[in-house]
Amino acid sequence: MLLTVLPAGLLAVLLAFTAACGSRLPESDFHDRGTPGESRSREPAGRAPVKVGIITSATSPVGGAAFTGPRDGARAYFRSLNAHGGLDGRPVRVVTCDDGGSGVGNNECVHRLIDEDKVFALVATTALDYAGAPRVSRAGVPDIGGQPIGAAYDTYPHLYGIYGSQAPRKGGEPGWGGTLYGGTEVYRYFKREQGARTAAVVFYNQAASAAYARLVMRGLKAEGYRVVPEEVDFALPNFQAVAADLRAAGADLVFDAMDTHGNSRLCQAMDRAGVEVTAKVTNVQNWSDAVPEDYRDAPACRNALWATGSSRNYDDTGQSAVHAFRDGMRGQPGGDTLSQWQLEGWAAAMWFTDAARSCGDRLTRACVERFMTRDAPYTARGLLLPVSFTPSPEPPKTRRACLSVARWSDDARGGAGGWTTQGGEMTDNCFTVPQLPYKP
Template sequence: MRLTAYRRAARRAGPVAAAALLLALAGCGSRLPESAFGPPAAGGTGRATDTGAGPGTVKVGIVTSLTSPVGSETFAGPRFGALAFFRALNDAGGLGGRTVQVVTCDDGGSGIGNQDCVHRLVDRDRVFALVAGSVLTYAGAPYVSAKGVPDVGGQPVGTAYDRWPHLYGIYGSSAPRDGRAVGWDGTLYQTTEVYRFFKERLGATSAAVVSYDQADSARYARQIEQGLRAEGYRVLSRTVDLALPGFQAVAAAMKADGTDLLFDAMDTRGNAALCQALDAAGVRLRAKVTNVQNWSDTARTDYRDSPGCRAALWATSSSRNYADTGHPAVRAFRTAMARYYPQREDLLSAWELEGWAAAGWLTDAMRSCGADLTRRCVTAFLGSGTPYDAHGLLLPAAFAPQPRPSGPARACLDAARWEDAANGGRGGWVTQVPDMTTTCFDVPQLPYRP
């Protein structure tokens, strides 16, 4: 199986340009104001302008691995975030007289299922674009690209978003993406800002990396180890059996090593079981560093049986903390989620916020076309090279092919730490940086082959 975390932390190369298209988001009450979605376009078109773009509606598709082998919640977040955005947008008047009609498809976490979803949405439902995809295996990517269907804000689990044109992952890309080799002749690059951050913030000098004896898990673990060593860490590497992981032995090795930080290349199930073994062995970490996939309110229950490990839980990402309701864009997201999906209060996550941001990205691209809404116009917006920050929710991202990376790059991050409930509160994720746009480092760009 391929786990979301394996692709998520491999940051793309290329300089981060100044933010553009920064618009204020605000939302309160039962109806979100027009300003939450940018200025309204003038009137309805009264005519169809492209596939899926009719006179009164525009149809978009979302493919999600809801019933995947790794669980129903693993990939669900972006779907709900995007659905909340479009419901709020429609309640605020829609897109220039058009209502956004969303068609969803569950691919079951298989390549065949993904191809079936793609053909169903593109050929039968004739959607204008895809958005906020989060799938285990994106086998339908070549067909989506060949049909010229914009796919906006997808989660880069595999390598599709680093290879195919018309696919625009949530973090942007500076790779050629010409449909031939992935990245630069089969090579991608990662930066090391996460490891630099913990070295400077916590004074950490040693780290453990734990992975399954499975190809994707092991490959991602090697990337983490490469980054840690580049930043001068002493690294303890441990591999466990996917079916019967021996976490007690890992905990004993970490205790003997005096490990400062723990990074993993596992799913939530493995994380929770490892933390139980660490607590039982009396291992005390400066930080257990998880990734954006596991940045979720479910930490409250996932680590119920390992409070010591949970107290050391940190998460890093390229998007804003979904708990930072002081930020207007986050507040708009939380208002919409509470209104449309109140049952997900204990399941809120960074991925849901990124699904909302993906829907906003597609909406702003469509709005740029005015009444003449076409795929060509949306593609021109996405490929313009202008950095986009989803109204302050993302670090500025763009799609502008660059030469093969060399030398250091300026890379930024967001970071939060879990804090347990106190004085009757719920507890949750507390941001640990002044702002993700200013928490930046000049770090090396390290090549790897996915």
Template sequence: MPRRRLFRAAEAALAVLLLTVGTACGSRLPESDFEHRERASPAQDRTPIRVGIVTSATSPVGGSAFTGPRDGAKAYFERLNARGGLDGRRIEVRECDDGGSGVGNNTCVHRLIDEDKVVALAATTVLDYAGASRVSHARVPDIGGQPIGAAYDTWPHLYGVYGSLAPRDGTTGWDGKQYGGTEVYRYFKREHGARTAAVVSYNQAASAAYARLVEQGLKAEGYKVVTEQVDFALPNFRAVAADLKEQGADLVFDAVDSHGNAQLCEAMDAAGVEVTAKVTNVQNWTSTVQDDYKDAPHCRNALWATGSSRNFEDVGNAAVREFREATKGLRTHSQWQLEGWAAAKWFTAAAQSCAPQGITRACVDAHMNRSQDYTADGLLLPVRFERLAEPPKSRRTCLSVARWKDGRGWVSQGDMDRTCFDVPQLPYQQ
């Protein structure tokens, strides 16, 4: 099932906010993926298989904001090539940095599709996917991209890493509306007895819109919601922290940038605010927490992250261990890297199924279009693509949960395949 939950799906609005802040201040491929293959006969095609990766690597949001999926995908392909490639053929990665702009994105799409003739795109992670319609019209499969915007719930031939139930006929979602569940809020209510939740935002349009979506989901789950808004230019997080303490908030959600989050945590520590969880999302599920929140030890150890993929620190799992071994040369690790690795793995599974008749765009796309309950050997919650005529009113949805603990990093909380809830699906617009 796709994991388009209300809390995470609204991250498109937050991405726009971060841009403003930056300028202002199916089938599973087994371990045999990586086994040496017999040498191809002279008549066999040995030309490299070209795959494109588009990333907003130098966007105004910051140099490392969007690069995690790219790094994970490249690590997978490098490991695959080192062990013989795919059916004796190397994967040739063609990268393009769109600079975080729509113009740059269209330029990347044109270059990769029309000039480099890539078979597919993988692990697309961009601020403005302006070229999505061009990818779709060219019938180039885009596999395992991050749904920062609405493109993966709009266009055919685009297969987001969390799946989609929308018709994807050129119109976003259903009549312009997308739907997401409330499982994150249900989890903290059921598992930790949370009853009061605070939502902190800036007095800025994108931030306020994101906060309203979170508030909507919390109220649907019966929470008392405390809204806290700070001035965008001169945020007074100390006042927010004092009110959080007075209101007795169990949970804190936010619609502010990373720097603001660190300031908020520092203010919460200074005011002695104790919460069940300071909840963040998959994009901030990284190994850099110790440094990012170095001046807020109490708040830092109250950080929780939720997502749709297995914790990148869960090295007791064989698939995670394989990912970590292949990426041990990276300076930091993140959940987005793991999801990029899964995207590359997904492409490889599709391409492998096409090898007997020829690895073409059409064949890879047909395989992806049939994908049901793909898990990348357990790294992802089951992903599927359907085209429902009407949006679901409710769904059974699972989630991955981890919390930060100094000295241990991100610690998984339960089994993501069993942490599941039947929750309503609420409409939203990006």
């Protein structure tokens, strides 16, 4: 896990700050009622369908746009798959469930999909509170390519998060005795490739925000940065004062533990104060086409936005797998505002499909899981950095970690704006870095 991707338990809390920002898509797009919809009408005729479930916190208090990307990407993949003959002649029937962002709702979705709808597997789960994870694990239902918002994917067998895991995953405590580990590759990258030496971390006076900020600051200090902490009042944030401090400190980088609305206001203050930084660093959750709208009043800061993650930039249109993703999203829900989470949902659906195809005519959950736990890492045709689930009995002290990096530019895509890949090929953009412990 990258330390700039919110660790288990903190993302869920920090996303709650975005509730006041509203959704970017029509409300009707977020009301999944468990019907396959278009995917059912496009099923190829013939053999019995394979039923797949997708759980999403689509109508959660934080707004639908926060969680619907993986669902939309996965559904688009399965629609494309069915249009081309399905899973070796068998259609994939998608059954979605909106858990409303609550643990109770999540348990209800798990019950309905597994016990009533009898889904073969779950794909691209994106849940604010994955309370039903123990039940999924006990039922032996493979959950493939889910987003690790909480600690479930580092805790339970039969659950396979989109970024892989080295944890023992035997149930009970997450990770190694309740402790997870994250690397410092993001900070190493900006130090080595951009010459950064001073980093500011902006956070709210709120427990989860401050906890994540402390984790970021530990990683920065481990990489030798001079760190400038900036705490702001959540109710009455004084971003002008923060911008003045950033200018006085000569910060090269700005990291944050805030929501999109807070980041937008910080960027506006930075532009007004004439603050120039090497990078305003965000993460995969905010890597999307929504940047022009979110940062419309902060053009200088907007063009200093960098994103880091573990999947190929969805704007790398020269890559055949990315081109296929973008083609598949045309005319589909969410297709007018593309995002990195959509691409990862597409990759999750591809992962399930490849695992199922490995079984030939004898499709079983055990066979699918043999594919998931094989020694060879999975890359989803190059959309993901190599992913595996090889457990390590002891927590790693160091790890060779690779990094996908992109920067927003208003000049990209012929002036329409977009993300330009930085640092070269992501599989070569690698560092051996320490692994720092944290409690989820």
